[in-house]
Amino acid sequence: MSDLRSRYTVFIVDDDLSVRDSLSLILSLKGFRNATFACAEDFMKALQPDWSGCVVADLKMPGMSGLELQQTLASRVPPLPMIIISAHGDVASSRVAFKADAVDFLEKPFDDEQIVQAIELAMNRLHDRESDLQARQRREAGLARLSTREREVMQLLGEGLQNRAVAEQLGLSPRTVEVHKARVLAKLGIRNVAELVRLVDATD
Amino acid sequence: MxxxxxxxxxxxxxxxxxxxxxxxxxxxxxxxxxxxxxxxxxxxxxxxxxxxxxxxxxxxxxxxxxxxxxxxxxxxxxxxxxxxxxxxxxxxxxxxxxxxxxxxxxxxxxxxxxxxxxxxxxxxxxxxxxxxxxxxxxxxxxxxxxxxxxxxxxxxxxxxxxxxxxxxxxxxxDDARRRQLAAMLFKPETLLQATFIVATLLFIFGQNLAEQVKFFYLLFLPLVWVSVRSGLLGSAVAALLIQTGIIIAVHITGQTPLSVFELQTFLIALTVMGLFLGVTVDEREQAELALRKSQKLAAAGQMAAALTHELSQPLTALANYARAGQLLVIADSPDRSQLEETMNKLVAESRRTADVVRRLRDFLQHGAMRMEQADLVALLENSVARLQDAAAAENTMLKCHVPAGPLPVTIDTLQIEIVLRNLLRNAIDAACDNPAEPREVHASIACDSAREVTVSIVDSGRGIQRGQSEQIFEPFETTKARGMGMGLAVSRAIIEAHRGRLWAEDGGKAGTLRFTLPIGDIDHE
Known part of the structure; x- marks a missing residue:
């Protein structure tokens, strides 16, 4: 868990100096890397493509609001999970926030436990997405390295045919098919035919 | 029982x-x-x-x-x-x-x-x-x-x-009515009204017998006057006075029983009219009172909502600093400077909290506003003087244009100070928002009517967008980088509690806010 705390940054966007400062202090003490911004515009100006982490933003700020910031960041890759904090949380805004996939919507004043929990949830989510992304990237790289024959074998195996049937269809010996299958699995970094079937389904 | x-x-x-x-x-x-x-x-x-x-x-x-x-x-x-x-x-x-x-x-x-x-x-x-x-x-x-x-x-x-x-x-x-009667009897206007009634009676009974009935309708005039001014109680007292006058006059002038009955028939019409008019005036006054009370309540509610919001900010910070302090103590590092700093911030935040609570209390107590005679000219000059430093820091000229001599108004000085501070601060901020030079804020007083005085705050900012002049009085509505946008909502509630008006000029090149205050005594229930 603590490796996530150091891997990701918490971006605090709040127009109230004391809220910003105190939140930053408590998060630092709990081992979260963090950065503070007085308004959404400042954050957007500073934001770098390789920054990765979650955003804790106030709902009501002069200029761009927390919800508007959420909309602006919605299509970003890698994603920046949002936690909205608000001094006058109303059902309508929290609905909008959750529909746009906010991790949490906290009403001020909140407990440090609450915000830490929300941030950890956001980081786990971020971590899962990144792992997924990495796995997919690995697979795509693997697919690119397959030979034509290996790709044919993979396709037929993925459709659920047995080794023997594949061999017959491609005019190969079952043993050769076995060798190709082993190479496909190795290059794609997967363990068994079941995963292969799922992969082929997904890529079709 | x-x-x-x-x-x-x-x-x-x-x-x-x-x-x-x-x-x-x-x-x-x-x-x-x-x-x-x-x-x-x-x-x-x-x-x-x-x-x-x-x-x-x-x-x-x-x-x-x-x-x-x-x-x-x-x-x-x-x-x-x-x-x-x-x-x-x-x-x-x-x-x-x-x-x-x-x-x-x-x-x-x-x-x-x-x-x-x-x-x-x-x-x-x-x-x-x-x-x-x-x-x-x-x-x-x-x-x-x-x-x-x-x-x-x-x-x-x-x-x-x-x-x-x-x-x-x-x-x-009825106790309340008795108090009302006592208050009414000691008003100078009542004496004037009574004199009018007596004079009218003297005039009527000064005529010869045949003419008297013809002039009886003149009594409607003082009765309407009293009823409109003092309601049902006034009309009842006036009817009693008229009846007494008629009986005395009838004794003195020696009327026949028949003509007395004629006069009494007129008196029935007169009295019924007076009672209806009086109670209608009473009802209207009650409705007005209820309306004013509900407005005041709404203002207090608005204020409470705004301040609740403002409380949650320092409370959040307080909780965080306190927890941070705890963690720092547990960590027990030899360097105490961070702990000390956190504790200082904690104290500052609790002061901020207390400040908000004090403001809320001040405002909610306005049911019992401390009305006192104050000089509006001196008040404005003081408010302007207090903000000169802040204006100078922003490169803004803050000028005060006031008539010579004191201008007495009956106000809650503390609350009007809050309004002036709010408006002047807003104006300085607005002037700063505009890159155009020079940055100026002008505060002025105009007494263009005998009943009220108008205070205007004009800034060299961009002015208020057309159609926005009401919206800015909504709580949480702000165009500024700081503040919660409740200053104007609160200011308006205060001015309205003083029976004045606060408004922004719509459109125009410069931002202009004006408020009025009634001159002379205003009665607060």
């Missing part, structure tokens, strides 16, 4: 009933002893309404004795007793109808109540007259042929007596 004897009321009744009967025993109709005004039944009805029907026997006894003492008692005693019984029972029935059937409040502050009171008086006196005159005719005390005329005279005499006296007596039984 608790049972107490209303000694004072009973003694008053026992003295006043015969006294009134004696005073009003003028121009009696032969055989029937019917007089053109009969105020004393109002006392009987008011007593029964206030203290209950258990006093009906006592009231009837007083009526019977009074009849024997005052009236010409040529009639047999059995008839007198029967007539007194009839009167007592009829008054009892009217009191019963008013309290039990219609449940009218003795304060008489609703048109409905006054309407019912007048209806019961008119129908009740007709019924009483029918039974009373009928009793006398049946007992051969009066000629049967005079029955219709006697009934008419009884009806008018009792009717006018009750219309003039009953509302007055009922209101005197």
């Amino acid at each position: 608790a049972f107490t004897i209303p000694v004072r009321a009973l003694v008053a009744f026992v003295c006043a009933y015969p006294l009134l009967d004696w005073i009003s025993y003028t121009h009696p109709m032969a055989h029937f002893n019917i007089t053109p005004w009969n105020p004393q039944p109002a006392l009987a009805i008011a007593l029964l309404m206030t203290y209950g029907q258990r006093w009906l026997p006592a009231v009837t006894l007083v009526i019977a004795i009074t009849e024997q003492l005052i009236r010409d008692t040529a009639t047999p005693w059995q008839i007198d007793i029967t007539a007194a019984l009839v009167l007592g029972l009829c008054y009892g029935a009217m009191a019963q109808a008013l309290t039990q059937q219609f449940r009218i409040s003795p304060r008489l502050d609703a048109l409905r109540d006054v309407l019912r009171l007048i209806g019961i008086v008119i129908l009740g006196s007709l019924l009483t007259g029918t039974l009373y005159v009928g009793t006398l005719v049946a007992g051969n005390a009066g000629p049967a042929v005079q029955f219709p005329e006697a009934l008419l005279r009884f009806w008018i005499g009792d009717g006018v007596g009750m219309l003039v006296f009953l509302p007055m007596t009922l209101m005197l039984a």
Whole structure:
């Protein structure tokens, strides 16, 4: 868990100096890397493509609001999970926030436990997405390295045919098919035919 | 059931009933002893309404004795007793109808109540007259042929007596109305009104007998004046004064009973009109009061909502700093500077919290605003002086244009200071938002009317966008980088509690906010 705390940054966007400062202090003490911004515009100006982490933003700020910031960041890759904090949380805004996939919507004043929990949830989510992304990237790289024959074998195996049937269809010996299958699995970094079937389904 | 004897009321009744009967025993109709005004039944009805029907026997006894003492008692005693019984029972029935059937409040502050009171008086006196005159005719005390005329005279005499006296007596039984009466009697305007009524009466009865009735309508003028200014209580007092004047004048000028009855018929119309007008004025005033109260409540609610929001910010920070302090203590690092700094911030935040709470309390207490005489010129000059440093830091010229000499206003100084600070700060911020030079804020006072004074704050900012001049008064509405956008909402609530107006000029090149304050005394409930 603590490796996530150091891997990701918490971006605090709040127009109230004391809220910003105190939140930053408590998060630092709990081992979260963090950065503070007085308004959404400042954050957007500073934001770098390789920054990765979650955003804790106030709902009501002069200029761009927390919800508007959420909309602006919605299509970003890698994603920046949002936690909205608000001094006058109303059902309508929290609905909008959750529909746009906010991790949490906290009403001020909140407990440090609450915000830490929300941030950890956001980081786990971020971590899962990144792992997924990495796995997919690995697979795509693997697919690119397959030979034509290996790709044919993979396709037929993925459709659920047995080794023997594949061999017959491609005019190969079952043993050769076995060798190709082993190479496909190795290059794609997967363990068994079941995963292969799922992969082929997904890529079709 | 608790049972107490209303000694004072009973003694008053026992003295006043015969006294009134004696005073009003003028121009009696032969055989029937019917007089053109009969105020004393109002006392009987008011007593029964206030203290209950258990006093009906006592009231009837007083009526019977009074009849024997005052009236010409040529009639047999059995008839007198029967007539007194009839009167007592009829008054009892009217009191019963008013309290039990219609449940009218003795304060008489609703048109409905006054309407019912007048209806019961008119129908009740007709019924009483029918039974009373009928009793006398049946007992051969009066000629049967005079029955219709006697009934008419009884009806008018009792009717006018009750219309003039009953509302007055009922209101005197009510504490709030009694206080109102005392306040009214000590107003200089009341003396003027009374003089007007007396002068009008003198004029009317200065005419010869035939002309008098013609000029009677002039009495509507002072009655309308009093009713509009003082409501139902005023019209009841005025009607009483007019009735008294008429009776005195009738004694002095030696009228015939017939012309007195004519005058009394006019008086009925006059009194009914006055009562209706008075209660309408009362109702309107009550509605206005209720509206003002609800506005004040709404303002307080708005303020509370705004301040709740502002409280949650320092509370969040407080919780965080406190927790951070705890963690720092647990970590027990040899460097105490961070812990010390956190503790300092904690203290600062708790001060901020206390400040918000104080402001909330100040505002919510405005139900009891501390109104005092203050010099608006000095107040504005002080507010401007206090912000000179802040303006200079932003490169803004802050100028004050005020008339020479003091301008006394009755205000809650603290609250108006809050308003001035809010508006001036806003103006400085607005001037800074505009890159155009020079940055200026002008505060000025104009006394262009005798009733109110206008304070204007004009800045060299971009002005208020067309159509936005109302929106900026909504709580949480802000265009500024700092602040919660509640300054204007609160300021407007304060100014409205002072019976003034606060508004922004729509459109225009410069931002302009103005507010008015009434000059002179304003009464706050």
